[in-house]
Amino acid sequence: MKTLEAVVEAVLIGDHPESFITRRLEEATLEFGGIPGDRHFGMTIASNSRQPMYPKGTEILNRRQISILSAEECLLIAEKLSLENILPEWLGANLLLSGYAELTQLPMGSRILFPNGTGLICMGENQPCVLPGKVIQNIHGSRPKLAAQFVSAAFKRRGIVCAVERPGKIQQGDRVKILVNDFSNPMQ
Amino acid sequence: MKTLEAVVEAVLIGDHPESFITRRLEEATLEFGGIPGDRHFGMTIASNSRQPMYPKGTEILNRRQISILSAEECLLIAEKLSLENILPEWLGANLLLSGYAELTQLPMGSRILFPNGTGLICMGENQPCVLPGKVIQNIHGSRPKLAAQFVSAAFKRRGIVCAVERPGKIQQGDRVKILVNDFSNPMQ
Numbered sequence: 001m002k003t004l005e006a007v008v009e010a011v012l013i014g015d016h017p018e019s020f021i022t023r024r025l026e027e028a029t030l031e032f033g034g035i036p037g038d039r040h041f042g043m044t045i046a047s048n049s050r051q052p053m054y055p056k057g058t059e060i061l062n063r064r065q066i067s068i069l070s071a072e073e074c075l076l077i078a079e080k081l082s083l084e085n086i087l088p089e090w091l092g093a094n095l096l097l098s099g100y101a102e103l104t105q106l107p108m109g110s111r112i113l114f115p116n117g118t119g120l121i122c123m124g125e126n127q128p129c130v131l132p133g134k135v136i137q138n139i140h141g142s143r144p145k146l147a148a149q150f151v152s153a154a155f156k157r158r159g160i161v162c163a164v165e166r167p168g169k170i171q172q173g174d175r176v177k178i179l180v181n182d183f184s185n186p187m188q
Numbered sequence: 189m190k191t192l193e194a195v196v197e198a199v200l201i202g203d204h205p206e207s208f209i210t211r212r213l214e215e216a217t218l219e220f221g222g223i224p225g226d227r228h229f230g231m232t233i234a235s236n237s238r239q240p241m242y243p244k245g246t247e248i249l250n251r252r253q254i255s256i257l258s259a260e261e262c263l264l265i266a267e268k269l270s271l272e273n274i275l276p277e278w279l280g281a282n283l284l285l286s287g288y289a290e291l292t293q294l295p296m297g298s299r300i301l302f303p304n305g306t307g308l309i310c311m312g313e314n315q316p317c318v319l320p321g322k323v324i325q326n327i328h329g330s331r332p333k334l335a336a337q338f339v340s341a342a343f344k345r346r347g348i349v350c351a352v353e354r355p356g357k358i359q360q361g362d363r364v365k366i367l368v369n370d371f372s373n374p375m376q
Contacts, residue, residue, distance in 0.1 A: 032232060032249065043231055044220060050376035053301060053367060054354060061220065061309065061353045064376070107371075108296040109312050113241060121249065124297055124374045161376075165249045166242060179241060183295075186312045188238035188252070188349075 001182055006099035006112075008174040009071050010088055014039040020092040020131055027171035030118060030164045034065030035094060041065065050127070062163070063123040068095040068112075069159040070103035080153035081146065083136075090139070091132045093159065095170075100178060106160050109181035118168030122181070126158045189375065190368040194287040194300075197259050198276055199360055202227040208280040208319055215359035218306060218352045222253030223282060229253065238315070250351070251311040256283040256300075257347040258291035268341035269334065271324075278327070279320045281347065283358075288366060294348050297369035306356030310369070314346045 012022035015037045034041040045062035047054040054060060074086040074096070088096040097103060110122040132154070133147035140146055181187050200210035203225045222229040233250035235242040242248060262274040262284070276284040285291060298310040320342070321335035328334055369375050 053299060054305070054307065058305075058354060060307070061351055063309070108374075111241060117242070117246075119242065119248070121251070124369075124376075125371075127374065127376050163249055166246060181312075183313075186296075186315065188312075188315050 001185070001187065002180040004100050004178040004180060006070075006097040006103075006176050006178060008095060008114075008170065008172055008176060009098050010096040011170055011172055012088060012094050012096070013037060014092055014094070021135060022089050022092050022094060024089070024172075027169055029167070029169045030066075030120075031167050032164055033062065034164055038094065040067070040094075064126075064161040065164055066094045066120060066162045067092065067126055067159060068097060068103065068120075068162060069093040070100055071096055071098035072101035073104060073157040073159065077150070077153045077157055081136075081149055083140065086136070086154075090135045091158070097176070104156055104159055106178070107181045107183065109187055111165065111179040111181075111187065112162065113177045113179065114168065114170050114174050115176075116168050117166060118170055119164075119166035120162040121165040123161050123163055125156075126161045128154065128158050189370055189373070192288050192366040192368060194258075194285040194291075194364050194366060196283060196302075196358065196360055196362040196364060197286050198284040199358055200276060200282050200284070201225060202280055202282070209323060210277050210280050210282065212277070212360075215357055217355070217357045218254075218308075219355050220352055221250065222352055226282065228255070228282075252314075252349040253352055254282045254308060254350040255280065255314055255347060256285060256291065256308075256350060257281040258288055259284055259286035260289035261292060261345040261347065265338070265341045265345055269324075269337055271328065274324070274342075278323045279342075279346070285364070292344055292347055294366070295369045295371065297375055299353065299367040299369075299375065300350065301365045301367065302356065302358050302362050303364075304356050305354060306358055307352075307354035308350040309353040311349050311351055313344075314349045316342065316346050 112120040133150040137147040235246040300308040321338040325335040
């Protein structure tokens with residue numbers, strides 16, 4: 001099993017009642033369910049258009065507790081759009097990592113372990129939603145068609161979603177270990 | 189996304205305090221956490237030797253709530269061992285499905301949907317434990333080295349583990365839909 005390292009560049013929470021945009025915290029104490037107060041917090045959650053196999057609003061297991069982006073992928077998106085940066089806030093991310101450029105490709109079942117033993121389990125690639133493109137378009141109002149360009153530039157660079165496997169405190173600057181799941185000999 | 193069908197041949201519970209062997213039920217009402225009374229029930233569970241990245245006994249998210257075997261894979265194991273059958277009870281399974289021969293290869297994130305809307309989410313291949321080999325050796329006491337032969341015959345045929353995504357009643361005879369996750373365009 002391959003083991004990688006990465007650094008927590010930012011911890012963010014989505015606690016605005018009318019916006020998915022997140023804001024930075026110095027630290028957060030993860031519980032089973034995610035970051036308390038975050039819009040995606042909960043061991044269970046109401047299904048939405050991402051789960052069309054269930055009637056909308058059905059209580060289902062929440063595997064999308066924590067969303068994570070890589071700084072390298074954000075930079076690539078920005079370069080493709082000739083922008084100075086793409087901030088994790090705009091995509092509603094909860095964590096920004098650096099040091100693992102291909103984060104979006106991290107296989108399901110991989111683990112992200114923090115120095116104090118806190119653990120996340122990767123529940124797979126975060127499929128695009130259209131809202132971040134609109135945010136970025138609003139910020140750069142003078143650029144035509146930026147929302148559509150963002151969708152293309154961000155394809156397969158939207159990072160991953162995770163569930164909390166072991167609760168605990170996480171903070172900016174944490175150096176995390178990433179245990180990459182190998183489907184031919186999968187972690188349990 | 190590929191959709192398959194299968195039939196629930198058996199629903200089983202592991203509720204013996206001193207044995208992992210399961211017994212058949214006509215039906216079970218799944219809750220978040222699994223089958224109430226089953227030894228693997230719980231939204232969280234104590235880590236064991238399968239999760240060496242955590243100190244043994246750490247409370248972690250339970251992704252191994254329901255274990256599932258395919259009748260076809262059980263038959264293949266039996267044939268390799270020249271036995272009449274391999275029962276799901278002996279492997280401690282909670283469900284036996286027929287109609288999807290390669291169940292063990294079902295990708296993580298795939299869904300198993302029951303006629304009434306109950307849903308399971310595949311958390312990956314169930315890595316072998318040594319106990320079933322001992323059970324089968326005990327049953328067929330006259331056959332030397334059967335426990336070791338079982339390990340080899342059952343390689344990559346031990347089925348999968350799932351978590352309950354949407355609670356509800358399941359029963360023998362249910363015809364289930366299997367939504368196969370495609371990592372190039374993953375379900376959310």
